[in-house]
Amino acid sequence: xxxxxxxxxxxxxxxxxxxxxxxxxxxxxxxxxxxxxxxxxxxxxxxxxxxxxxxxxxxxxxxxxxxxxxxxxxxxxxxxxxxxxxxxxxxxxxxxxxxxxxxxxxxxxxxxxxxxxxxxxxxxxxxxxxxxxxxxxxxxxxxxxxxxxxxxxxxxxxxxxxxxxxxxxxxxxxxxxxxxxxxxxxxxxxxxxxxxxxxxxxxxxxxxxxxxxxxxxxxxxxxxxxxxxxxxxxxxxxxxxxxxxxxxxxxxxxxxxxxxxxxxxxxxxxxxxxxx
Amino acid sequence: xxxxxxxxxxxxxxxxxxxxxxxxxxxxxxxxxxxxxxxxxxxxxxxxxxxxxxxxxxxxxxxxxxxxxxxxxxxxxxxxxxxxxxxxxxxxxxxxxxxxxxxxxxxxxxxxxxxxxxxxxxxxxxxxxxxxxxxxxxxxxxxxxxxxxxxxxxxxxxxxxxxxxxxxxxxxxxxxxxxxxxxxxxxxxxxxxxxxxxxxxxxxxxxxxxxxxxxxxxxxxxxxxxxxxxxxxxxxxxxxxxxxxxxxxxxxxxxxxxxxxxxxxxxxxxxxxxxxxxxxxxxxxxxxxxxxxxx
Numbered sequence: 001x002x003x004x005x006x007x008x009x010x011x012x013x014x015x016x017x018x019x020x021x022x023x024x025x026x027x028x029x030x031x032x033x034x035x036x037x038x039x040x041x042x043x044x045x046x047x048x049x050x051x052x053x054x055x056x057x058x059x060x061x062x063x064x065x066x067x068x069x070x071x072x073x074x075x076x077x078x079x080x081x082x083x084x085x086x087x088x089x090x091x092x093x094x095x096x097x098x099x100x101x102x103x104x105x106x107x108x109x110x111x112x113x114x115x116x117x118x119x120x121x122x123x124x125x126x127x128x129x130x131x132x133x134x135x136x137x138x139x140x141x142x143x144x145x146x147x148x149x150x151x152x153x154x155x156x157x158x159x160x161x162x163x164x165x166x167x168x169x170x171x172x173x174x175x176x177x178x179x180x181x182x183x184x185x186x187x188x189x190x191x192x193x194x195x196x197x198x199x200x201x202x203x204x205x206x207x208x209x210x211x212x213x214x215x216x217x218x219x220x221x222x223x224x225x226x227x228x229x230x231x232x233x234x235x236x237x238x239x240x241x242x243x244x245x246x247x248x249x250x251x252x253x254x255x256x257x258x259x260x261x262x263x264x265x266x267x268x269x270x271x272x273x274x275x276x
Numbered sequence: 277x278x279x280x281x282x283x284x285x286x287x288x289x290x291x292x293x294x295x296x297x298x299x300x301x302x303x304x305x306x307x308x309x310x311x312x313x314x315x316x317x318x319x320x321x322x323x324x325x326x327x328x329x330x331x332x333x334x335x336x337x338x339x340x341x342x343x344x345x346x347x348x349x350x351x352x353x354x355x356x357x358x359x360x361x362x363x364x365x366x367x368x369x370x371x372x373x374x375x376x377x378x379x380x381x382x383x384x385x386x387x388x389x390x391x392x393x394x395x396x397x398x399x400x401x402x403x404x405x406x407x408x409x410x411x412x413x414x415x416x417x418x419x420x421x422x423x424x425x426x427x428x429x430x431x432x433x434x435x436x437x438x439x440x441x442x443x444x445x446x447x448x449x450x451x452x453x454x455x456x457x458x459x460x461x462x463x464x465x466x467x468x469x470x471x472x473x474x475x476x477x478x479x480x481x482x483x484x485x486x487x488x489x490x491x492x493x494x495x496x497x498x499x500x501x502x503x504x505x506x507x508x509x510x511x512x513x514x515x516x517x518x519x520x521x522x523x524x525x526x527x528x529x530x531x532x533x534x535x536x537x538x539x540x541x542x543x544x545x546x547x548x549x550x551x552x553x554x555x556x557x558x559x560x561x562x563x564x565x566x567x568x569x570x571x
Contacts, residue, residue: 012378019380019387022444025406026390032405044413086296093293105294112305114557116505118526119550122322122533122543123308123315146304149297178289207395209508214534226395230512233401240409247401251394258393265393269449270456272429 033244039240055245063228064220065249071137072224075212077203078141079148085203086145087152088190092182094153095160096168108152117147117210125214134215139221143215144205152197155272159193192271199261199268206254225250263265313463316544321537331522336543345446347520349527355439355524356503363443363450364492370481371446371454385455389448396445400512404428404443431521434514442509446502450495457491458484488549493564506554525549 032040033055059065094106117124124143128196133139144189163186171177171185187194209226216222223231229250233243258265316334320327336516370388391399407427415423427437432493461484469479507526510516516523518532523531529549533542 008376008378011373011376012380015373015378015384016380019384023387025402025410025444026394028406028410029402040409044409045417082300086300090294090297093290097290101290105298109297109301112301114374114550114554115305115309116501116526116546116550116553118507118529120305120308120312120506120547122539122546123311124304126311128309143304144300146300149304153297174416174474179292182293203393207393209395209397226397229395229401230397233512240405241355243401243407247398251398254393254395255390258390262389266385266389266452270452 029244030248032240033248035241037239037241040244055241056249059232059245059249061234063232063246063249067221068223068225068228069253071216071222072206072226074137075141075224076202078138079144079205080198082142082145082202083148083152084194084197087149087197088156088187088194089179089182090149091153091156091188092160095157096165106153106157110150111197113150113154121210121214123213128204130213135218135222137216140212140222141214143211144201148201148204149213151200155197156190156193159190195264196268196272199265200272203254203265225253294451312543312547315379315540316547318540319388320540321536322533322539323537327540330540334541335548336546337541338548343521344523344528344531345525348523348525351435351521352504352525354507355435355506356500358439359442359503359506360496360498360499362439363447364495366443367447367450367454367495368488370491371458372484374451375455375458385448385451388451391445392448395447396508397512399441399445400509403437403444404513430520431518434518434522438506438510438513441513442503445509446499450499453495453498454488454491456487457488461487489564489567493561496564497557497560501553501557504549504556 007080026045032044033046034053036052036054056202080258090105090109094102094109097138128134128139128143129140167185167189168181171181176184207226208224209230212224212227213230216224217227217231218229229246232246236242236246278553315327318327318332321332371374374385374561378384394402400504411423411427427433435470464514465483465487466479469483474482505526506524507530510524510527511530514522516527525545526549529545532538534546
């Protein structure tokens, strides 16, 4: 459905205006993070008198930002690594084995996608306490394995089926088998779908709120970025200049990564959604 | 002998590959799920060592005179319907526009996608700031009375604020799905329709829209499951207020469990949510799959 050129230019101009208005809230937050308390109170729309980083240094030290960043990074990397490893291994075997057990295990792995987290969150917490996985950064990272595997298996399974069986067979003739065959030959071929799963899961775990809230909100040293921003805004409700800064600092890593990898991210999300 | 040996080895290999995933899913979902079923028949404050078995009492109480449950269910239902309709309609319109040969298409797609990568909690806070401080300034600047309304302080307006903010946050995701759907429609079909004298609207409703069905199925499925579970945005934007008018089912469960320490009761509600989500999802998928057409 292509339109005429003159109409296209008009549409283009309108869309760019909509686009700018669309991002206006984020720009406004960024702008106000550089202001003093007085400036925020007098006029939110005005530009800051001068760019000053006092808010940033205050929030940085108050929140122990490097610690939060490290916690969130550990949880995300540990979580995603486990999901990729266990999810791809299981999907490969399930896609290659044709018997009733394989079908049953596949269903067992993907049915949990229908269970909302809120339904099980109470007992998940109780279980995590029993295994000493709560109040721990590493423990939280490991908990994401189970929550992420269903979607990963679902996406990997469809893709693995499209890898020709001849590849396995010729590798076997060359003497490769089992885990060696999978990691040396098959796993590299799964790269595009691995990228999709990584993108979806990094966005989810990095920004996740409810699971970290019930698991690691007890002490400052285990909080994630989103959690710390939530607690901070709760304490400093009216100190907008600080809360704006905290929000920018919580969001900045994701936006930076997105700008660097946007092509892959948009493609990956579309691929994941179409497969899922 | 050799054959038995081979089968054993295959079984062992199947185990090595699938066992880690099986164990993880077992501990993340199935054990907690069956524990939840058990706890939904108990009264438990989360601290006492053993919950007291009380039979169907939790469920009886939920269905007889729990106003919070009724109100939060109505809120979630109203929110979900409006959210699903609006987010998909707007996303389809924007996707069709961005699918034109615009110079800024890629740039605009990125712009619309940016809120989607921000944590929902932060999105709620950003808009809380805009709706409180930002609108005050805008009102002084422009004099428009829209900006004077109490967008978070009045139940009806707070509802629409939550709806609008949710759409703002997630629209980019649905645009991406619909653009992928549009690009899979072969241009020959549309050209043929143009030759046959079909105008742009006729082309859209007779060709593009039906062929977009797979993308619509996916998007409705995603928006449905997300809408029924809406939580983070409300928590940071209104916290359920004003006057408890914006509690969703999930937020109500959260309140019962972690704020009122009624763990058994909260679990019972959470189980009902699961049943509702499962039924609605199955019906939705069945219905939309039957509507899809082959190109």
